Amino acid sequence: MMAPVLVLSLNPALDLSVGLERLAPGRVNRTRETHLEAAGKGVNVARVLVALGHRVTLSGFLGSDNDGVFRRAFETLGVEDACLRVPGETRTNVKLAEDDGRVTDINGPGVIIDAEAWLRLIGELERRLTASTGRPRAVVIAGSLPPGVTPDKLGELVSRVRQAGLPAWVDTSGPALDAAIAAGATAVKPNEHELAVWAGQSALDGAARHAAARRLRDADVEEAVVSAGADGVLWLGRGGDWQAVPPRVAAVNTVGAGDTLVAALLHGVLEEASPDAALRLATALSAEAVRHVGVGRPDAADFSELQRQTRVSRLDEGDDAGGALA
């Protein structure tokens, strides 16, 4: 079994994925298929880490009124369920996936977290960070903040993880991203839009995106990772500046691709893979994810081929890197 990881999902979601030919706003639409799944960024990260062989404990908050789908998913996956139950329902997020690959996300705010629930989470985190056995090797905090959890509170989680001497990988956006960076997050993964917001610009591409990613790393982040859909991934970290471009795939549903990237890249770092092999695996798995509803499947029959077709290059030296992580 590979390194144990603690994942904090502060704002999980039931994802209702709806496949339809073309969305006609304001009209009656007929769906082709619908699929309800336990999700949210932290839950998706946990799924991928488990598929890659890690022991995963998931904590955070779940509404006690509708936790059945989550309980069953965690049991099936073999994820240790350390989620705290709070009164109410976990939000349902709707994902409208049209035939041309366009996806419309409709995400709810989440269940209200009061001071008592927050203290319970801090207690749970401290127990995990100081456990004499099964202590995690890394902590991932992924997703938006539910009502009642301020960016400062997210910063408190990051600080506690860092004070315990563990890496904190954070995938969030807006003021929460600022707070995570200020608190010393080890790694952050905005997408290109979230990076533009962070950089105070309307949009970023090419050299401007690379420059903003450099600023992010220089904000004292060890690993700055930027996902940009079919344009690929920028990874500026301790192993240098890297870029990966995935092979073209038929996009069915892009939801979960970024979560797949975070999990698979952390896997590579924990397993001490070379930067090019780690980035190749993570980028290829993220491309695999967009071919269907849900996260990337490392057991896909053509996964080695997807890795082989992923172009990885070093930006600060200019040499093309080869090799795939088995």
Ligand SMILES: O=P(O)(O)OC[C@H]1O[C@](O)(CO)[C@@H](O)[C@@H]1O
């Ligand atoms: O926490 P946020 O930013 O609202 O995002 C939640 C959504 O993100 C996803 O995890 C995909 O990244 C979905 O499963 C979920 O509905």
